[in-house]
Amino acid sequence: MGPTEPRVTIEDVAARAGVSATAVSFVLNERSGVGTVARSRIRKALAELKWSPSARARALASRKAFAIGLVLSRPAILLSSDLFFARFIAGVESVLSQRGYSLMLRVVGEDAQAEVEGYQWLAAQGRVDGFLLLDLRVEDPRFALLERLAVPALAVGLPAGRCPYPWLAIDDRPPMRRLVEHLVGLGHRHIAHVTGRAGFVHTASRRAAWRAVLEEAGLPPGPEQTGDFTAYGGAAATKRLLQSDALAHAIVYANDAMALGGMQTLREAGLRVPDDVSVTGFDDVPLGAYAQPPLTTVTQDVEAWGHAAATGLLAALGGASIESGRVGQADLLLRGSTSAPPADGTRSHPIPATRPGTGPATRGER
């Protein structure tokens, strides 16, 4: 690979500018103690040599990694079922890149032990200065873990219960309420809910918002099925809903993927959306706009969320005491999957439930 040319170091820059390495370091880190003359000469030398400091040496000397960690414990299928991660990370990066930080990603699947090790490994080796905690769970074990490891962190979401770390979140309850209120306003009295995967705070908060609106509107508590945020899970939950004798002319899904899976199941059962059943999602996945009918859902400013989260974590790393709170905003996207309930508002499903296990047909060919 050719002879290893000696790296340009801070000493070279200092020599060129006719000052000490300390002075260069001071300029680099924007510390005072360097006169204007020396400062500009150093700047010049920096530019001329195109030098950038070795992150390795910097990390060792300053006891900082200049990186933050993101450990993803979702199964792959959930990772990109929506734009959430891409958009969130884009928001995070917009902050990190201009602050000289970088993002260490760790994907650990669903194994709880692997998740613990993921955090421990990054923390123990000092590869990151702090963590962004995504997909908060109701009794989130990571809080205790990270406290034990004595690592800073910021929770991304509305913590349920005690949270030793600051948090920032787009509150999903108001838009969820407005979604359900919209259905109520259309005349719906039997509104079901397909929840997200158990244990996550956004599963709980969306469900709670749905229940609260029904209650406040004086409506009977609607039927409920547990989903898992996947299209498959949404389809399965919808089948269970159809098989039960519960009445529902609207189904509020905890996210778009499930809603789209559910819509297919309803279609297979001979039900029309929205004529027989109204359907709502949450997330605004791109394909929701191209579903038949287009899916009524909620869109959130996820980039802003990521931006705020990164800003907050860096501030916390800098010793600032940052204030937890809501960020960004969420808007309803009223599209074609919702309408008034069928005229005979009290009748049950016009068609009996489909047989379970009947997914979309797939023939595999080698």
Place this chain on the structure above:
Amino acid sequence: MGPTEPRVTIEDVAARAGVSATAVSFVLNERSGVGTVARSRIRKALAELKWSPSARARALASRKAFAIGLVLSRPAILLSSDLFFARFIAGVESVLSQRGYSLMLRVVGEDAQAEVEGYQWLAAQGRVDGFLLLDLRVEDPRFALLERLAVPALAVGLPAGRCPYPWLAIDDRPPMRRLVEHLVGLGHRHIAHVTGRAGFVHTASRRAAWRAVLEEAGLPPGPEQTGDFTAYGGAAATKRLLQSDALAHAIVYANDAMALGGMQTLREAGLRVPDDVSVTGFDDVPLGAYAQPPLTTVTQDVEAWGHAAATGLLAALGGASIESGRVGQADLLLRGSTSAPPADGTRSHPIPATRPGTGPATRGER
């Protein structure tokens, strides 16, 4: 945050084991020169102190970052329109985590300048030992850039033209050919193609495969529209196809997102899939199975690809000369969106094209 307890260092481990730090380092790095007795005492001390080496010090001393970089220049919308990234990264991580490496992610959007800086920054600061190059372009400017920076890399995909780096890819041409051959076998004679975003090698290779099969089958070259891998782009390309007077009873889309967007457009134009038009995708996004009709597509073993890519890059970093080639496998998923062409095989579209700009209706509410 309490008094900063002094970090456990390699010296502490050495002292506990009654040996020198050098010996501990040797054991850690699996170098010879440590007797079995000393070795086991060191192992014991390691475990007792629960020590893990400081990645920072290790990186500085050994001139290695123990990290590889992934720079994503896709716009966010493309990042998670499919499971590709999540699955690929999961495959990569399965290798990195057990080899003590980590993944530095950089998301730079679509700005070419930002992309260059992304690579430069990670390389110049020595934050990574090498790069995985995703989304290869036809004349990929990153090859020259990285050569200039003298950084190892591995191309993930089939390079078009000169490639100074080893590459590993799932060849998408054979499955694409089989897809088109399947349509030909069903009796289709007018097969259109909606391409991916211009400039990417997988856009070119999929298009080439489609053309080759038509040619070999003695069929007229089908109409073609440029897409961009998004549902919106697929819908737009489909509208242009409908507006042109070209004949097509099957449309081969370069990916699922476009196919699903296209199917909605066809539906809006009053065309039935697959009765009037057959549709195929590529990627096997989860929602494709829940579309109406379920989408015929291609599924790839993306995890295996990620696994192979990471293994290959680490090998290259270790000085091995690794062999470029094909990895993983791709399978056809024949579902409901393809069937024999309409009986009157020569007639044009039964319905005139939709008016342009007519996307799915969306009312925004604050």
Place this chain on the structure above:
DNA sequence: AACCGGAACTAAAGCGCTTTAGTAGATGAG
């Protein structure tokens, strides 16, 4: 008996920065 080669082990010198502790010189107060 002298010699050699190899294995086991270690002291010490970095890696390229940051930070501490200090010097020199300018400025202002008394």
Place this chain on the structure above:
DNA sequence: CTCATCTACTAAAGCGCTTTAGTTCCGGTT
């Protein structure tokens, strides 16, 4: 004029590892 104070600047000591260059010891050769 002296002393204290402040600013500009630097030498040198780390940060916690890896690696180099030895040293010691041992068994096998001649």
